[in-house]
Amino acid sequence: MWKWTEDDFKNAGDGQLPLGKYTDEWAFGDVEAGLKKADLVLDETFMTQSTGHQPLETRTAMAYWQNGKLYLHGSTQSTMQTVASVARWSGVPPAQVVIVSEYTGGGFGSKIPGAISMAIPALLSKKANAPVMMRITREDEHFIGRARPGVLARVKAGFRKDGRITAIDMYAICDNGPYDPQGDARTAGTTISLAYQPEAMRWRGLTVVTNTPPKVSQRAPGGMQGVGIMEPIISKAAKKLGLDQVEVRKINAPAGKAPFGPLNPNGTRNYVTSAFVKEALDKGREAFKWEERKAALASGRTRGTKARGIGVAVSPFSGGSIGFDGLFIIKPDGRLQIQSGIGNLGTHSVFDVHRVVAEMLDVPWEQCDVVFGSTAKNVPNTCVSAGSQTAHAMTRAAHAASTDAIKKLQEIAAKTKGGNPEAYKVAGGKVSGPGGSLTFAQAAQKAIELGGKFDGHEMPEDINAFTKTSVKALAGQGLLAVARDSYPRDGQSQSYVIGYAEVEVDTETGVVKVIDYTAIGDVGKILNPRGLKGQLFGGSMLGLGHAKTQRWAYDQHYGVALARRFYQNKPPTILDAPLNFTGDAVDIPDPETPVGVRGVGEPPVGAAYGAIMNAIADAIGDEIFRKSPVSPDIILDALENSGKRTHDALTAHL
Amino acid sequence: MAVIRDIIPAFELYQPTTVDDALKLLDRYRADALVLAGGLDSMDWLKDRLKRPKVVVDLGQIAELRGVRELNGGIEIGAMTPLTEVVRHPIVREKFSLLMEAAELVASPQIRNQGTIGGNVSQDTRCWYYRGGWNCYRAGGNICYADTPTALNREHAIFEADRCVAVNPSDTAPALVALDAVMVIRGPSGERVVNAEDYWIGPGIDITRMNVLAPNELLVRIRIPSTFAGAQFYFEKVRDRQVWDFPLVNVAAAIKPNGANIGEARLVVNAVAAKPKRLKDVEAAVVGKPRNEETAKMAGDMAIVGAVPLRHNGYKVPLMRNLVKRAIRGSEGGTWTS
Numbered sequence: 001m002w003k004w005t006e007d008d009f010k011n012a013g014d015g016q017l018p019l020g021k022y023t024d025e026w027a028f029g030d031v032e033a034g035l036k037k038a039d040l041v042l043d044e045t046f047m048t049q050s051t052g053h054q055p056l057e058t059r060t061a062m063a064y065w066q067n068g069k070l071y072l073h074g075s076t077q078s079t080m081q082t083v084a085s086v087a088r089w090s091g092v093p094p095a096q097v098v099i100v101s102e103y104t105g106g107g108f109g110s111k112i113p114g115a116i117s118m119a120i121p122a123l124l125s126k127k128a129n130a131p132v133m134m135r136i137t138r139e140d141e142h143f144i145g146r147a148r149p150g151v152l153a154r155v156k157a158g159f160r161k162d163g164r165i166t167a168i169d170m171y172a173i174c175d176n177g178p179y180d181p182q183g184d185a186r187t188a189g190t191t192i193s194l195a196y197q198p199e200a201m202r203w204r205g206l207t208v209v210t211n212t213p214p215k216v217s218q219r220a221p222g223g224m225q226g227v228g229i230m231e232p233i234i235s236k237a238a239k240k241l242g243l244d245q246v247e248v249r250k251i252n253a254p255a256g257k258a259p260f261g262p263l264n265p266n267g268t269r270n271y272v273t274s275a276f277v278k279e280a281l282d283k284g285r286e287a288f289k290w291e292e293r294k295a296a297l298a299s300g301r302t303r304g305t306k307a308r309g310i311g312v313a314v315s316p317f318s319g320g321s322i323g324f325d326g327l328f329i330i331k332p333d334g335r336l337q338i339q340s341g342i343g344n345l346g347t348h349s350v351f352d353v354h355r356v357v358a359e360m361l362d363v364p365w366e367q368c369d370v371v372f373g374s375t376a377k378n379v380p381n382t383c384v385s386a387g388s389q390t391a392h393a394m395t396r397a398a399h400a401a402s403t404d405a406i407k408k409l410q411e412i413a414a415k416t417k418g419g420n421p422e423a424y425k426v427a428g429g430k431v432s433g434p435g436g437s438l439t440f441a442q443a444a445q446k447a448i449e450l451g452g453k454f455d456g457h458e459m460p461e462d463i464n465a466f467t468k469t470s471v472k473a474l475a476g477q478g479l480l481a482v483a484r485d486s487y488p489r490d491g492q493s494q495s496y497v498i499g500y501a502e503v504e505v506d507t508e509t510g511v512v513k514v515i516d517y518t519a520i521g522d523v524g525k526i527l528n529p530r531g532l533k534g535q536l537f538g539g540s541m542l543g544l545g546h547a548k549t550q551r552w553a554y555d556q557h558y559g560v561a562l563a564r565r566f567y568q569n570k571p572p573t574i575l576d577a578p579l580n581f582t583g584d585a586v587d588i589p590d591p592e593t594p595v596g597v598r599g600v601g602e603p604p605v606g607a608a609y610g611a612i613m614n615a616i617a618d619a620i621g622d623e624i625f626r627k628s629p630v631s632p633d634i635i636l637d638a639l640e641n642s643g644k645r646t647h648d649a650l651t652a653h654l
Numbered sequence: 655m656a657v658i659r660d661i662i663p664a665f666e667l668y669q670p671t672t673v674d675d676a677l678k679l680l681d682r683y684r685a686d687a688l689v690l691a692g693g694l695d696s697m698d699w700l701k702d703r704l705k706r707p708k709v710v711v712d713l714g715q716i717a718e719l720r721g722v723r724e725l726n727g728g729i730e731i732g733a734m735t736p737l738t739e740v741v742r743h744p745i746v747r748e749k750f751s752l753l754m755e756a757a758e759l760v761a762s763p764q765i766r767n768q769g770t771i772g773g774n775v776s777q778d779t780r781c782w783y784y785r786g787g788w789n790c791y792r793a794g795g796n797i798c799y800a801d802t803p804t805a806l807n808r809e810h811a812i813f814e815a816d817r818c819v820a821v822n823p824s825d826t827a828p829a830l831v832a833l834d835a836v837m838v839i840r841g842p843s844g845e846r847v848v849n850a851e852d853y854w855i856g857p858g859i860d861i862t863r864m865n866v867l868a869p870n871e872l873l874v875r876i877r878i879p880s881t882f883a884g885a886q887f888y889f890e891k892v893r894d895r896q897v898w899d900f901p902l903v904n905v906a907a908a909i910k911p912n913g914a915n916i917g918e919a920r921l922v923v924n925a926v927a928a929k930p931k932r933l934k935d936v937e938a939a940v941v942g943k944p945r946n947e948e949t950a951k952m953a954g955d956m957a958i959v960g961a962v963p964l965r966h967n968g969y970k971v972p973l974m975r976n977l978v979k980r981a982i983r984g985s986e987g988g989t990w991t992s
Binding site (some may be wrong): 062131137139302303304305306308504505508509510511548549554555556557558560562563565566567568572573574575576631632634635636637639640644654 | 656701756780782783785786799802804805806808857892894895896898899900902966967968969972975976977979980986987988989
């Protein structure tokens with residue numbers, strides 16, 4: 001039990017979080033020495049708000065039982081991975097669970113493996129021996145749809161004259177909600193350690209159980225909060241030291257196998273697979289015309305009642321996992337039937353990752369049929385669609401399965417036409433070599449005749465049990481390609497997005513308009529340019545919403561939710577979108593994955609959140625706000641008070 | 655508040671085709687009836703199961719309640735005319751563009767297609783305690799949950815609070831007051847005409863109602879006289895989100911110049927009190943003065959005299975001051991060209 005006293009708050013100073021108990025701690029380097037040798041030390045408190053996930057599709061689910069199996073139609077981020085969770089929640093063996101989810105209208109981390117409420121129609125339909133649907137209203141969604149935990153943090157950061165960060169000392173409190181502990185405060189710390197590569201850092205955290213609806217990961221969980229907490233401090237330091245905002249981020253940027261997070265027990269630190277953040281900062285500086293805008297603002301930030309400002313922010317987040325299975329069949333009609341266990345969230349990853357198959361086998365994409373949306377369709381072991389891991393993990397799996405297909409095609413050709421398998425090449429929808437060529441249709445026919453590993457009657461040992469069941473069901477339909485991603489990876493896959501924003505603040509109304517926004521990704525090789533832009537834009541809008549309007553409001557006495565509808569909790573609308581949006585990436589392949597692709601879903605959120613708040617501060621002052629959203633009331637109140645914050649910086653859910 | 659809020663409670667649906675039939679139904683069912691116009695306000699109440707009327711009287715089939723027509727140099731708008739139709743009407747655009755601007759800033763295009771002008775002006779308050787089903791003064795109880803030391807009242811009143819601190823959220827209402835409109839109301843004993851300014855009532859008059867309509871009366875038409883036709887207008891709505899949001903504060907002004915000075919002025923602000931607030935003192939003070947920064951500043955400062963902010967809505971005082979200033983100034987007061 002920990003309780004701050006009135007004196008603690010008084011001694012901490014107005015708006016500063018008193019340091020207190022912590023339950024979790026990590027550190028590396030000598031923080032005290034780092035702060036001591038710094039030319040500038042800033043010590044600031046910032047509060048990021050809790051926010052409901054607010055997917056457009058609520059978590060309605062429908063269930064029925066057929067031949068002893070549970071068929072569950074529901075809204076989930078991940079198709080294959082929802083089997084285990086629904087099985088666990090409903091007490092039904094996984095082999096008896098079929099998940100059907102063809103299209104999902106958003107999850108943002110709140111439906112990673114479906115939702116626990118799915119167990120209710122699952123069990124009721126068994127009792128009723130009839131289909132049961134449980135509809136979830138928008139208001140229900142507020143209460144059971146979960147929310148991003150707000151993080152309240154105090155950061156002391158030391159800077160050298162050239163902007164290099166010598167040390168960071170961070171104390172963060174996670175507004176956890178009632179149930180299982182959320183890692184947001186901790187991830188906020190590791191994100192900061194990666195984005196700004198401090199020479200020394202101490203992170204201390206306290207997770208506080210709060211009597212609110214439950215919280216859970218939300219797109220860039222902890223990462224977005226970390227960026228929002230640290231970015232205003234970086235911007236303020238740059239101004240105090242007379243440095244360019246882009247340069248100060250470049251001098252601190254991660255590069256190559258950059259380390260991050262705590263010291264491991266063996267004294268080493270984890271590091272990333274790659275980082276091209278400096279390149280992304282440069283690309284963004286050019287695309288956004290940073291120097292021109294900076295020069296234009298140098299002659300004055302205000303025209304009458306309109307003040308403009310620019311901001312930049314660096315936002316890393318996890319970008320890929322490993323070890324999943326790829327599975328497809330070359331059918332006797334020559335078409336490729338690709339089994340996809342990925343959830344269809346509208347990000348297009350359910351299809352895009354399989355373009356690797358078409359590319360490696362050199363067939364037109366139009367010749368591929370992607371089977372998705374139901375675990376009754378025999379899909380392979382697939383990652384959850386969360387943590388921005390799918391594009392990375394499943395391109396690797398697709399690469400592994402394609403490699404298996406090529407090997408099998410070569411062997412079949414050698415068996416049929418003679419010669420060495422290695423002498424045969426796969427190209428143009430055929431496998432050709434010294435003895436002649438086979439079309440894919442012929443090879444598939446031959447695979448069925450040969451049986452064994454060629455048509456899936458035998459399978460590799462190392463594939464997942466779930467995949468094995470699917471292979472068994474699919475065996476005998478053609479040339480079956482299946483393999484586990486066992487490619488090496490040195491480091492942890494992290495992606496990065498740099499946000500550049502220009503805003504216009506109306507100093508008489510407090511209304512903020514985002515004039516221009518540029519998001520540049522360091523997300524590996526670009527998998528699909530349109531998908532990239534969609535993710536950059538969508539993620540940026542979520543960050544924009546957190547910066548400007550989106551809120552979570554609870555009556556302080558009764559503890560009852562007040563902002564339950566869209567018009568009350570205020571996620572951003574299309575007319576709040578930047579007037580101009582540019583999205584692009586450095587397009588440098590990640591060296592630790594065969595296809596070079598990393599994920600892009602999450603890092604745009606923190607980038608927009610940080611860059612827009614920095615731009616607001618640039619326009620009207622660094623002391624206007626110490627929490628988000630930076631709504632018109634916060635701005636007007638501060639402007640009426642000579643640019644100094646009047647809002648309560650330490651009370652959440654207002 | 656663990657209640658099932660999905661399918662709306664059962665009711666008898668009546669779809670009369672004449673106003674007289676509708677009035678007979680209202681007279682017959684009185685407190686058991688709910689009047690349905692565009693449904694944007696009513697459906698929330700029904701879905702939340704906070705209102706459980708036995709009877710719903712849908713005005714959607716009454717042709718005589720729809721449409722805009724010219725009347726003695728002014729216009730008359732049927733109460734069931736969708737906001738989109740009001741916005742698009744050539745005479746509204748030509749002579750009363752203040753109303754066009756106000757109506758066009760309501761909610762979203764979809765809501766404006768469905769929502770009616772009668773509904774927009776007669777809608778209930780959006781106080782989140784009251785709309786959340788709390789048994790407050792306005793709901794017939796004996797406490798205001800929005801006006802306690804711990805209440806969240808960022809969107810509430812800074813003027814004329816009387817036990818209840820809810821505000822009127824309409825965008826078209828202040829424009830209609832500024833245009834000197836009158837509301838034509840029909841009841842069992844015939845029609846009566848009420849000045850727009852007197853259509854809305856504060857909690858001091860009746861804490862459970864936002865306007866003067868009796869349960870057996872309907873707002874049938876809104877008349878805008880020629881008084882301010884083609885005058886200089888200013889409308890601005892400040893909201894958190896740029897679509898589908900209620901005003902934090904809005905302002906409507908109609909000004910007739912007299913030479914280089916202000917000849918006649920109407921200034922109305924909404925979302926600061928339970929009814930649109932007409933600023934008569936400010937109107938009188940600006941007459942005869944030039945429309946410049948000095949007059950604007952004086953008007954703004956005068957407008958907020960007597961404002962009593964709550965814990966979280968102090969910003970509404972400078973916001974209202976600045977909006978009134980802008981209304982007199984006639985512009986937002988700053989632009990960037992690039």
